[in-house]
Amino acid sequence: MRAAIYRGPGDIAVKEVPKPEIEAPTDAIVRVTHTAICGSDLWFYRGESDREAGSRVGHEPMGVVEAVGDDVRSVEPGDRVFAPFVVSCGRCEFCRTGLHTSCVNGDSWNGDNGGAQGEYVRSPHADGTLVRVPDRYADDEDALRSLLPLTDVMGTGHHAAVSAGVGAGDTCVVVGDGAVGLCAVLAARRLGAERVVAVGHHEDRLELAAAFGATETVAERGEAAVERVRELTHGGAAHVMECVGAASAMETAIEVCRPGGTVGYVGVPHGVTDEGLDIYAMFGDNITLRGGVAPVRAYAEELKADVLGGTLDPSPVFTKTVDLDGVPEGYRAMDEREAVKVLVKP
Amino acid sequence: MRAAIYRGPGDIAVKEVPKPEIEAPTDAIVRVTHTAICGSDLWFYRGESDREAGSRVGHEPMGVVEAVGDDVRSVEPGDRVFAPFVVSCGRCEFCRTGLHTSCVNGDSWNGDNGGAQGEYVRSPHADGTLVRVPDRYADDEDALRSLLPLTDVMGTGHHAAVSAGVGAGDTCVVVGDGAVGLCAVLAARRLGAERVVAVGHHEDRLELAAAFGATETVAERGEAAVERVRELTHGGAAHVMECVGAASAMETAIEVCRPGGTVGYVGVPHGVTDEGLDIYAMFGDNITLRGGVAPVRAYAEELKADVLGGTLDPSPVFTKTVDLDGVPEGYRAMDEREAVKVLVKP
Numbered sequence: 001m002r003a004a005i006y007r008g009p010g011d012i013a014v015k016e017v018p019k020p021e022i023e024a025p026t027d028a029i030v031r032v033t034h035t036a037i038c039g040s041d042l043w044f045y046r047g048e049s050d051r052e053a054g055s056r057v058g059h060e061p062m063g064v065v066e067a068v069g070d071d072v073r074s075v076e077p078g079d080r081v082f083a084p085f086v087v088s089c090g091r092c093e094f095c096r097t098g099l100h101t102s103c104v105n106g107d108s109w110n111g112d113n114g115g116a117q118g119e120y121v122r123s124p125h126a127d128g129t130l131v132r133v134p135d136r137y138a139d140d141e142d143a144l145r146s147l148l149p150l151t152d153v154m155g156t157g158h159h160a161a162v163s164a165g166v167g168a169g170d171t172c173v174v175v176g177d178g179a180v181g182l183c184a185v186l187a188a189r190r191l192g193a194e195r196v197v198a199v200g201h202h203e204d205r206l207e208l209a210a211a212f213g214a215t216e217t218v219a220e221r222g223e224a225a226v227e228r229v230r231e232l233t234h235g236g237a238a239h240v241m242e243c244v245g246a247a248s249a250m251e252t253a254i255e256v257c258r259p260g261g262t263v264g265y266v267g268v269p270h271g272v273t274d275e276g277l278d279i280y281a282m283f284g285d286n287i288t289l290r291g292g293v294a295p296v297r298a299y300a301e302e303l304k305a306d307v308l309g310g311t312l313d314p315s316p317v318f319t320k321t322v323d324l325d326g327v328p329e330g331y332r333a334m335d336e337r338e339a340v341k342v343l344v345k346p
Numbered sequence: 347m348r349a350a351i352y353r354g355p356g357d358i359a360v361k362e363v364p365k366p367e368i369e370a371p372t373d374a375i376v377r378v379t380h381t382a383i384c385g386s387d388l389w390f391y392r393g394e395s396d397r398e399a400g401s402r403v404g405h406e407p408m409g410v411v412e413a414v415g416d417d418v419r420s421v422e423p424g425d426r427v428f429a430p431f432v433v434s435c436g437r438c439e440f441c442r443t444g445l446h447t448s449c450v451n452g453d454s455w456n457g458d459n460g461g462a463q464g465e466y467v468r469s470p471h472a473d474g475t476l477v478r479v480p481d482r483y484a485d486d487e488d489a490l491r492s493l494l495p496l497t498d499v500m501g502t503g504h505h506a507a508v509s510a511g512v513g514a515g516d517t518c519v520v521v522g523d524g525a526v527g528l529c530a531v532l533a534a535r536r537l538g539a540e541r542v543v544a545v546g547h548h549e550d551r552l553e554l555a556a557a558f559g560a561t562e563t564v565a566e567r568g569e570a571a572v573e574r575v576r577e578l579t580h581g582g583a584a585h586v587m588e589c590v591g592a593a594s595a596m597e598t599a600i601e602v603c604r605p606g607g608t609v610g611y612v613g614v615p616h617g618v619t620d621e622g623l624d625i626y627a628m629f630g631d632n633i634t635l636r637g638g639v640a641p642v643r644a645y646a647e648e649l650k651a652d653v654l655g656g657t658l659d660p661s662p663v664f665t666k667t668v669d670l671d672g673v674p675e676g677y678r679a680m681d682e683r684e685a686v687k688v689l690v691k692p
Contacts, residue, residue: 094605102605102631259440259448269625277623279615285448286638292629 002346003118004327006057009047010335012328017056020114020122025071028126030081034062034148035116036318037330037342038085039178040245040268045331048270058117058344059085059109060151062144065130066120074127080138081130083116083123084296085109085152090128098298103128117327119346131300137308142315146307148343149183149314154303155296156266157183157314160241161191162299163291164264168192173229174214175253176243177205179317179341180266182212184241186314189213190306193239197232199225199252205340208316222248229256237261242291245270254278259285266291318343348692349464350673352403355393356681358674363402366460366468371415374472376427380408380494381462382664383676383688384431385524386591386614391677394616404463404690405431405455406497408490411476412466420473426484427476429462429469430642431455431498436474444644449474463673465692477646483654488661492653494689495529495660500649501642502612503529503660506587507537508645509637510610514538519575520560521599522589523551525663525687526612528558530587532660535559536652539585543578545571545598551686554662568594575602583607588637591616600624605631612637664689 001019004012020029035058044051062082065075075081087107088100095103107124114121123129131150137143149155157180166172170193174184177200188196189212198214200206206217218228230236236258242250245267253263254277282289306312320339322330323346330342347365350358366375381404390397408428411421421427433453434446441449453470460467469475477496483489503526512518516539520530523546534542535558544555545564552563564574576582582604588596591613599609600623628635652658666685668676669692676688 097606099606099632260443260445265629269629277625279623282635283611283615283638286445286641288634288636289628290634290636292632295632 001119002324003056003115004058004324006044006051006053006055008053010045012045012057012331014324014327017118019120022067022069023122024124025069026125026127027069028065028072028075028123028130029067030061030063030121030123030130031066032061032063032116032119032121032346034144035344035346036060036148036151037117037327037334037344038152039180039334041331042335043268043270045335056115056118058115060148061109061116061121062148062151068126072126075130075132080133082133082147082151083129083131084155084300087124087129088297089125095128098295100295100297101293117344119324129297131304134308143308145318145343146313146315147304149179149317150296150300150303150307152296153179153317153341154183154186154314155299156180156294157243158187158299158303159294159296160184160243160264160266160291161187162264163262163266164239164241165262166191166193166239169194170239171195171233171237172239172241173197173199173233173237173256174209174241174243175199175249176267177202177209178243181243182208182317182340183314184243185209185212185214186312188241190312197229197237199229202337208340211316226252226255233258240264243267251278254281254287257285257287259287262288262290264291265289266294317341321345347465348670349402349461350404350670352390352397352399352401354399356391358391358403358677360671360673363464365466368413368415369468370470371417372471372473373415374411374418374421374469374476375413376407376409376467376469376476377412378407378409378462378465378467378692380490381690381692382406382494382497383463383673383680383690384498385526385680387677388681389614389616391681402461402464404461406494407455407462407467408494408497414472418472421476421478426479428479428493428497429475429477430501430646433470433475434643435471441474444641446641446643447639463690465670475643477650480654489654491664491689492659492661493650495525495663496642496646496649496653498642499525499663499687500529500532500660501645502526502640503589504533504645504649505640505642506530506589506610506612506637507533508610509608509612510585510587511608512537512539512585515540516585517541517579517583518585518587519543519545519579519583519602520555520587520589521545521595522613523548523555524589527589528554528663528686529660530589531555531558531560532658534587536658543575543583545575548683554686557662572598572601579604586610589613597624600627600633603631603633605633608634608636610637611635612640663687667691
């Protein structure tokens with residue numbers, strides 16, 4: 001089988017690799033039909049985080065079950081499924097409380113089981129990890145395209161909104177106009193937010209934010225952005241979603257948060273430790289910092305119901321589609337911000 | 347009148363100063379009968395935070411109203427009152443939501459109104475700031491001694507517990523065995539915690555923690571303390587109170603927090619910015635950081651009711667009592683950890 005491989009910064013290649021096989025009775029083999037390139041993949045692509053050369057990449061698999069181990073009960077060969085960006089058992093303390101990312105049996109898609117940007121993956125803990133798409137939608141390309149973001153960015157945007165405590169009638173701010181930020185706009189509106197101020201640097205993405213329900217958009221940078229948001233919100237919003245994962249975005253998020261408010265953060269916090277979190281500002285204004293790596297599996301059923309019910313559609317985040325051979329081009333397009341998010345059809 | 351003055355690190359003196367007068371119709375003049383020295387006073391005493399030489403000190407006033415401005419409605423001369431460590435108007439957006447520390451008309455006790463370690467203070471916004479002690483208890487020395495910690499440490503410990511989300515049946519951890527940590531133990535038990543693990547460095551203070559309701563105490567330091575708490579809690583507690591305000595204590599608090607849990611922090615975060623908060627650990631385990639400077643005024647009536655009802659008594663944190671001339675000795679005793687907290691009777 002063929003799969004995308006990381007060879008070094010800026011260098012992704014599609015190579016022949018061994019096809020995965022059932023190794024444990026709880027495994028399933030999934031033929032990947034749809035997957036995506038994630039903003040978080042750009043960290044290693046840009047050399048800003050370490051990754052082993054030769055490792056397989058991708059963590060947003062959707063496809064058709066090809067084989068299952070003896071103990072798998074929830075899916076069978078032929079089922080259409082998708083999976084969150086981490087593997088989880090579904091049975092441990094943390095899975096039962098909706099924190100699948102802290103699963104004691106958890107794993108990533110980047111180990112022996114293979115990255116999702118390839119023809120097949122092996123899903124450990126298939127019963128806990130895979131989300132089944134109802135047969136009625138199993139070959140509905142529009143539905144699949146709308147469900148695919150539930151593997152990562154839509155669940156992550158939702159986690160930002162949940163972590164920020166967004167509820168009916170709220171005024172909130174989303175920092176970041178990448179796919180996660182855009183999904184956070186969708187999520188905040190879905191949770192009933194009345195005003196959503198989207199802060200970003202790209203006019204085209206902010207237009208998408210507006211299409212997703214942002215009531216105001218702010219394209220200024222740095223202190224000017226903070227001033228503008230404070231003006232729009234009369235001193236800051238009680239619910240702020242940090243959807244970038246960079247020190248500057250975290251700083252902006254804290255600065256536009258109203259005293260007593262909450263910053264929900266979901267971006268892998270690159271550089272935040274180095275530059276320091278402004279804990280004095282947080283302390284003085286009792287600003288809560290809540291969030292972390294999104295337990296997307298916990299939200300999958302709820303969000304799936306809304307996607308299939310037609311009230312939620314994050315698929316416009318996919319502004320480019322490639323086949324497996326196009327994966328290197330997909331990374332390039334995302335790195336150069338030509339594409340918001342790239343859909344891959346192996 | 348006489349008051350304690352900061353002259354430089356390690357140097358507190360009691361000097362003659364002008365007696366405060368009513369300056370605004372919302373002011374009250376309070377003759378201070380009881381006050382205290384705070385752990386946070388040690389930061390400037392030790393030269394670890396800046397403070398203007400010659401400034402008056404103390405922020406935990408209790409006393410008898412001597413005069414009120416024309417607009418003051420809630421107290422009158424002769425009333426026994428106490429006040430939190432910040433001044434608040436009681437009417438603005440933040441006061442109305444219980445975040446008096448972000449009061450838009452707020453002030454500290456260390457400005458022109460005079461520090462609380464003196465014979466008199468001027469209370470701006472007397473209606474919002476002063477808490478009246480019912481006449482029945484106005485001269486009850488035991489009651490006053492038990493109420494005095496509500497000016498700061500008891501409300502702050504309570505804020506740690508509230509911020510950490512402590513509720514009935516919970517297992518929680520208190521990091522720090524100073525007066526605030528000890529009060530956090532009281533607060534956690536009052537909120538229904540079943541297990542409270544108190545972490546500190548001083549056997550005598552941990553004994554007091556046990557008397558306050560800590561079910562286990564941990565005297566180990568650093569990694570050994572973390573290991574011990576994790577062992578006791580089978581992997582960490584969902585509710586952790588950081589009551590020191592130092593980078594090492596924050597680190598411990600995060601390390602003993604269970605995935606998905608909350609660290610409630612109330613210590614002025616000295617050094618946390620420099621050494622960095624371990625945001626990667628927080629991110630990976632979805633640990634919430636909530637808290638900040640405690641809005642003690644918001645909790646005063648509730649805690650006062652329990653103190654006067656006999657179900658709450660933080661007064662054992664006062665292990666030494668001095669008169670006004672004894673204030674310099676009080677600082678020395680706290681600095682050298684001879685006293686947990688010093689009560690001052692001007």
